[in-house]
Amino acid sequence: MPYRLRGPTCLSFSGGRTSAYMLRQVLDCNADLSDLIVCFANTGKEHEATLQFVQECGERWNITIVWLEYRDNEQGFEIVDFGTASRNGEPFETIIQKRNYLPNPVTRFCTVEMKIRVMHKYLRSIGWSSEETPIDMMTGIRADEPKRVAKIRTRGSTSESKYATMVLPLADAGVTVHDVGEFWRAQPFDLQLPTINGxxxxxxxxxxxxxxxxxxxxxxxxxxxxxxxxxxxxxxxxxxxxxxxxxxxxxxxxxxxxxxxxYSDQQFDMFAEHDEAIECFCGD
Ligand code: SF4
Known part of the structure; x- marks a missing residue:
């Protein structure tokens, strides 16, 4: 049972439909949720609809979602909520100021610093992701994302902690973008952002x-x-x-x-057709 909790588990919620689908499956497959922590790491550059969706999932499904943001302080993060979450890129700007250079496709420090590291710092602050309390880190990567699946499976534990094991229940369950779309079409609420080819x-x-x-x-x-x-x-x-x-x-x-x-108000055709999206570990 890929969605069954094996012990202390952090579910990384990106604010997208795929990870929300994963959350719903975990809630449905486990009567006892005392081992589950759900985290959402906000960069401040998320669309308002994403923040509303995260909030709505928590409220409708009656589950606490811990909202985290990067801070340049001793703790390295702050717990926020829907009302106090940054909306003007403040956490992102702070990490850029600290590094004094920008992330790019090769050096994607934004994901690492604002999401992965922030979640681990929070988990360590409550005694998790430690020798005493090793954890599973549940990430919403689907079966139709084979490159990302392979990369994570090869690594096993996360880069941030040897006490955190990456688990990919959607990949294990063979879930594809089609399944996620079908699920959301049947729900009474949805992320209010359009999709193109999933x-x-x-x-x-x-x-x-x-x-x-x-x-x-x-x-x-x-x-x-x-x-x-x-x-x-x-x-x-x-x-x-x-x-x-x-x-x-x-x-x-x-x-x-x-x-x-x-150039945005002109006929603009300076991008080559082959300039495709790069797979992002921030997740859907
Ligand atoms: S890689 Fe992730 S954190 Fe960085 S800009 Fe893209 S979505 Fe934001």
Missing amino acids: RTLLGNCDLCFLKGAHQIYSIIATEPARANWWAQMESRVKSKGKFSGNGDRFRSDRPSYQEMRD
Whole structure:
């Protein structure tokens, strides 16, 4: 039974339909939920609809979801809630300021620092993910994401703690994006963000640099103001002028976010068709 809890388990909830589906299965398959902690790590660049969805899952399903955010303090995180969660990229901006360069497709420190590490710091603060209380870390990766499944299975434990074992119940159960879509079509509520071929255009950070170029451009064309924060981060890091490489760009193989914003009202065809999304460990 892939959804059966084997002991203390942290379910990593990304705020997307797939991990919410996983949460529902876990709730349905376990009468005793005392071993379960559900965590959502907010970057501040999530769409408001994602925050509403996380809140609604918690309320409708009567389950506590721990909302966490990265902080540059001794603890390394803060517990927030729907009302106090950052909405202007504050946790993301803080980690960029601390590192003084931007994440990019090769160095994706944003996922690691704001999500994986934050969850582990929180779990350690309550005595979990330790020699005394090893845990399972449940992640919403589906059977139709074989590369991600293989990568995680090869690693076994998480990069953050040898006392946390990665478990992938959706992959074990053979769940695909089709199953997830079917499930949500039958529910009385849903994430209020559109999908294209099962992909949520505005899921995770709104203009995440791992999204396909067409996806990014179509978001900017519809809502140009969404590019402002990303452009600001690029120009702020650039103004420090310490870079010989590409540390002041989220993507060196694309126009800057400011350029994309500037071109957003023109016929815009500077992206190659082959510029696809890169699989993101932030999850769906
Ligand atoms: S969604 Fe993209 S930008 Fe946001 S934390 Fe994940 S990898 Fe980084």
